[in-house]
Amino acid sequence: MTMTNIPGLFSATHVAYDSATTDRLRQLGATNVVRAADCLLIGPSRRDAAEHARARQAWWNSSEEWDGLYSPEVHWERPVVVWVSASIDQRVNLWRTCSWLRHVGIASRDVLMLEFEALPRSKFPQEPFPSFECTASVVDHPDKVLLERLARARPFSTTRYDRAVKLWDRYTDGNPSRFVSSCSRGIKGFPELAPLWTVLSCFFPGRTPAGVLRLSRLDELLLTILSGEWQTPVDVFVHKSQEGLALRQLSTCTGDLFVAHRLNQWAAFASNAAVERAAGPKQPDNRMLASVYRLTERGIQLRDAGLTALTDAPPLPIGGTEAYSTSAPWVLREDSRVVRL
Amino acid sequence: MKSYLWIAAAVILPSFAACNRTVGECWPVGEGDKNGGVGSGPVIASGGTGDNGDSPPNPNDFKIPEADCNIAEQSPCTEKCLASYETAATTCGKVQDDAQRKSCQEGAYAGYKTCRESCKKASKPCADMYVACTDMGMPCTREIDLGYSLCTYCRDDCAANRPYKYGECYKCGFE
Structure with a gap:
């Protein structure tokens, strides 16, 4: 069975949030598939589409078009079918899709939502599962299930659609406090909010009750795993320690290549020399082995004693704001709320 | 396998x-x-x-x-x-x-x-297989989705003890 057996839907516009789903939908007969496979949990996000695209391109500096959502080449044939898994990064892309489709004038009743739950987790994982879900994909489900769900696809209610659009507005807001409140409070129909903040909060620097500024959880993990010995990003990623495990869990939401990306940011950060970089064993196209890194005395000090200022660490855009930014000095309190310094 | x-x-x-x-x-x-x-x-x-x-x-x-x-x-x-x-x-x-x-x-x-x-x-650790995968270079290290290499998708599936999404994982050091 393919999509051609479901009248009116094989010619619809299908939106997929990872490459595997994009390929599977094409194999099933979909002719108009939009891949929107950008991981929005890291890097800048903007409400304005053009600005968003520019900011993302500058952030990743990638030559491939991973995100076709805003592409002028897309013909938005109705209905639009959105295929989304339980991965929290895909859920954020779902909000963005709702916002964009409304912007281009497609009514919510013409947007069919196919939400796929995560499969039950194995009883025998080699490593413990994190509390959040970032590895689920639509293709975890067999073709039969995909087509059955497609045959009875329904749009969101107007209320739920409005909420999704509003969530994108809040996610891209320069002031993250309202978004964080939404995550804490929860919103009906969006179970991803609490685990999403569990992940995003790892990217913000912390402030202790005594007022000491701390590295973000992500950077604390990196600078704890790093040592005076040269290590490749692979060495850091597979480190046999609790920090290594926590980093791998977090990396399910960012990708492994972000480990190399962040280490590069640290090494290139001009205001101090917390991390040093040298040529690694492989060519630049092998990003996880192209360089080696080691921690300096300054890095040890930052890790152990904390930051003297937010500018001690390389900035990291998250949603509509930026971690370690002096212009947007948001820090994480011990109760997991963000406040301005 | x-x-x-x-x-x-x-x-x-x-x-x-x-x-x-x-x-x-x-x-x-x-x-x-x-x-x-x-x-x-x-x-x-x-x-x-x-x-x-x-x-x-x-x-x-x-x-x-x-x-x-x-x-x-x-x-x-x-x-x-x-x-x-x-x-x-x-x-x-x-x-x-x-x-x-x-x-x-x-x-x-x-x-x-x-x-x-x-x-x-x-029972080889998935992390070790990830190392082997990364060491092989292209096409094993190619970016499947933005920020995600094939090796990391293989490792995620391996660590979660579920079938690989990509059959190439077997050619890239995973068992």
Whole structure:
């Protein structure tokens, strides 16, 4: 069975949030598939589409078009079918899709939502599962299930659609406090909010009750795993320690290549020399082995004693704001709320 | 390889999951208080309550190895061993001659134990396989989705003990 057996839907516009789903939908007969496979949990996000695209391109500096959502080449044939898994990064892309489709004038009743739950987790994982879900994909489900769900696809209610659009507005807001409140409070129909903040909060620097500024959880993990010995990003990623495990869990939401990306940011950060970089064993196209890194005395000090200022660490855009930014000095309190310094 | 193990696991799981646990012994459901009959399930000798079946098999004693009642100890690899053992034990159970049946069952169980030992040795950490994958370079290290290499997708599936989304994982150092 393919999509051609479901009248009116094989010619619809299908939106997929990872490459595997994009390929599977094409194999099933979909002719108009939009891949929107950008991981929005890291890097800048903007409400304005053009600005968003520019900011993302500058952030990743990638030559491939991973995100076709805003592409002028897309013909938005109705209905639009959105295929989304339980991965929290895909859920954020779902909000963005709702916002964009409304912007281009497609009514919510013409947007069919196919939400796929995560499969039950194995009883025998080699490593413990994190509390959040970032590895689920639509293709975890067999073709039969995909087509059955497609045959009875329904749009969101107007209320739920409005909420999704509003969530994108809040996610891209320069002031993250309202978004964080939404995550804490929860919103009906969006179970991803609490685990999403569990992940995003790892990217913000912390402030202790005594007022000491701390590295973000992500950077604390990196600078704890790093040592005076040269290590490749692979060495850091597979480190046999609790920090290594926590980093791998977090990396399910960012990708492994972000480990190399962040280490590069640290090494290139001009205001101090917390991390040093040298040529690694492989060519630049092998990003996880192209360089080696080691921690300096300054890095040890930052890790152990904390930051003297937010500018001690390389900035990291998250949603509509930026971690370690002096212009947007948001820090994480011990109760997991963000406040301005 | 891994998908084969999953198929084997899927075959054995219903009988395995239906394992009744009593003090020191466990039985396939429906066989606990009666002779399950030849070929009705895994056949293993019990040298006494709570052992792991190390003593010679007794054809009247049909039960799953003690260790296999503890789900936490299982892996796809050991499940494959159990599946193979179940098949072999079923065949042995059809042997009419007592001595030959006993010998057959001993052989089946010896094979099962060897298989489990092999699993222990073969349980290579997914992180090690990720290292091997990354060391291979392209196409194993290619970016599948923005920020995600093929190697990390393979590692995620490996660590979660689920089938690989990408068959190429087998060519890129994953088992």
